Amino acid sequence: MIAWAGALAVVVGGVGVGRVLTQPGRDRLRALGEWRRCLEQLEGEVVWRRRPVGEALKLAAGAHPELRRVAERLAQALARPGTDLREAAVAALTQDPRLSAEEARLLSAFLGQVGTVPSGQQAALWDGLRQEWRDLERRVKETETADGRLVQTLCTLAGCAVAIWML
Amino acid sequence: MEPWQYLPPALREAVTGLPAAVVEAIEEVRLRVGRPPVVYGAFGHRTLALPPMTAAELQALALGMAEHSWYAREDSLRQGFLTLPGGHRVGIAATAVVEAGRVVTVRDISGLNLRRSRALRGTAEPLVARWGLHVPCSVLVAAPPRGGKTTLIRDLARIWSDGGAVTVVVDERGELAGTVDGCPQFDLGAHTDVLDGWPKAEGILAAIRALGPEVVVVDELGEEQEARAVALAKRAGVAVVASLHLGHPQELEWSPGLARLWRRGLFDVLVRLDPTRGPDRIASVERFRRPGGAP
Numbered sequence: 001m002i003a004w005a006g007a008l009a010v011v012v013g014g015v016g017v018g019r020v021l022t023q024p025g026r027d028r029l030r031a032l033g034e035w036r037r038c039l040e041q042l043e044g045e046v047v048w049r050r051r052p053v054g055e056a057l058k059l060a061a062g063a064h065p066e067l068r069r070v071a072e073r074l075a076q077a078l079a080r081p082g083t084d085l086r087e088a089a090v091a092a093l094t095q096d097p098r099l100s101a102e103e104a105r106l107l108s109a110f111l112g113q114v115g116t117v118p119s120g121q122q123a124a125l126w127d128g129l130r131q132e133w134r135d136l137e138r139r140v141k142e143t144e145t146a147d148g149r150l151v152q153t154l155c156t157l158a159g160c161a162v163a164i165w166m167l
Numbered sequence: 168m169e170p171w172q173y174l175p176p177a178l179r180e181a182v183t184g185l186p187a188a189v190v191e192a193i194e195e196v197r198l199r200v201g202r203p204p205v206v207y208g209a210f211g212h213r214t215l216a217l218p219p220m221t222a223a224e225l226q227a228l229a230l231g232m233a234e235h236s237w238y239a240r241e242d243s244l245r246q247g248f249l250t251l252p253g254g255h256r257v258g259i260a261a262t263a264v265v266e267a268g269r270v271v272t273v274r275d276i277s278g279l280n281l282r283r284s285r286a287l288r289g290t291a292e293p294l295v296a297r298w299g300l301h302v303p304c305s306v307l308v309a310a311p312p313r314g315g316k317t318t319l320i321r322d323l324a325r326i327w328s329d330g331g332a333v334t335v336v337v338d339e340r341g342e343l344a345g346t347v348d349g350c351p352q353f354d355l356g357a358h359t360d361v362l363d364g365w366p367k368a369e370g371i372l373a374a375i376r377a378l379g380p381e382v383v384v385v386d387e388l389g390e391e392q393e394a395r396a397v398a399l400a401k402r403a404g405v406a407v408v409a410s411l412h413l414g415h416p417q418e419l420e421w422s423p424g425l426a427r428l429w430r431r432g433l434f435d436v437l438v439r440l441d442p443t444r445g446p447d448r449i450a451s452v453e454r455f456r457r458p459g460g461a462p
Binding site for chain 1: 172
């Protein structure tokens with residue numbers, strides 16, 4: 001009986017280890033989704049309401065608690081005279097460790113550019129970002145799903161193997 | 168908040184490091200590419216001991232003053248200025264970007280003129296005390312640039328509003344109220360509503376339709392459609408207080424639309440300001456008289 005219980009614990013442990021190992025991938029996907037929703041809100045504020053970037057970021061900070069730290073830090077930096085928006089964006093985006101270097105680079109390049117583009121070209125600019133972000137999210141999802149399944153399966157199988165060996 | 172708070176630290180310290188009497192009297196800070204910054208005021212001008220400004224510095228400064236959002240400030244950029252919180256105006260010398268014969272934005276900024284906005288309480292008191300403008304009526308205030316027009320009409324709005332007149336300030340350029348996040352930064356009186364950022368003609372009509380004012384206040388009339396909106400306000404029984412750039416008395420005749428405004432009796436009183444006269448700048452107050460009739 002004790003052997004069976006131990007074997008079960010080992011299998012559950014294997015599944016748990018798999019979950020832990022694949023957690024960063026899930027976090028990254030969640031962060032990308034959260035950023036997408038945040039960007040959609042920013043797009044509305046900038047393109048349709050013509051709200052300045054700083055104000056739009058403050059509103060986004062209120063609506064997206066997970067990104068509040070980044071958005072508030074960026075909005076505060078923008079309120080200081082002589083701030084370079086792109087540099088401020090790079091510094092602020094380091095506050096979200098879930099983003100990869102590529103994603104942070106894409107966002108900071110976009111934020112550095114958005115304020116200088118005339119209103120008539122804003123919709124096209126945001127369309128481009130939306131498309132790029134969707135592609136990025138899809139790629140990450142495919143990779144993370146495949147890798148995650150593999151790792152999860154391996155961990156579960158390892159747990160089962162150890163359990164069989166124990167029995 | 169003074170306009171130099173929006174300057175980078177070295178420049179800001181150079182301005183605020185001037186003797187206190189000079190800082191208090193500063194009216195403008197002018198930044199030109201290839202030249203050191205200069206401050207202007209009642210004392211004349213003073214060149215700051217700083218290196219010449221570069222085009223990149225001016226561009227970055229202007230972008231910062233536009234809250235890193237050119238798209239949000241296009242309407243004022245088209246007219247060559249930005250308004251800072253507190254009603255301070257930044258004039259922009261730059262190359263126009265023209266599409267289909269219309270200025271859409273500017274590029275290659277070569278100069279910035281930060282103009283300080285100050286509320287001088289009591290500047291309109293002489294109009295009430297000495298000239299008897301106790302009851303709201305239509306007033307046209309004419310003066311050359313930097314003549315104190317905005318300050319005077321803002322104070323007149325405050326006096327009449329505190330006296331109970333429902334007043335609407337149509338603040339196209341953000342200088343009359345200096346609105347920040349929806350809150351006027353100047354005291355415009357107890358019964359005043361502000362239409363911030365509205366084009367003057369549309370703002371006057373919107374005020375009449377929606378806010379039921381006794382007095383509408385607008386800065387710097389100039390366009391024919393604005394004159395038409397003033398005429399509509401007059402017909403609706405609303406007093407209009409407006410200002411007008413006027414370097415010379417004859418200029419009223421040179422500007423046909425505005426001369427018509429005055430001759431048609433759309434304003435009851437014409438106030439001319441003379442900036443060389445010191446604190447009380449009121450040079451003359453003329454009441455409209457219908458030809459051959461009583462005032």
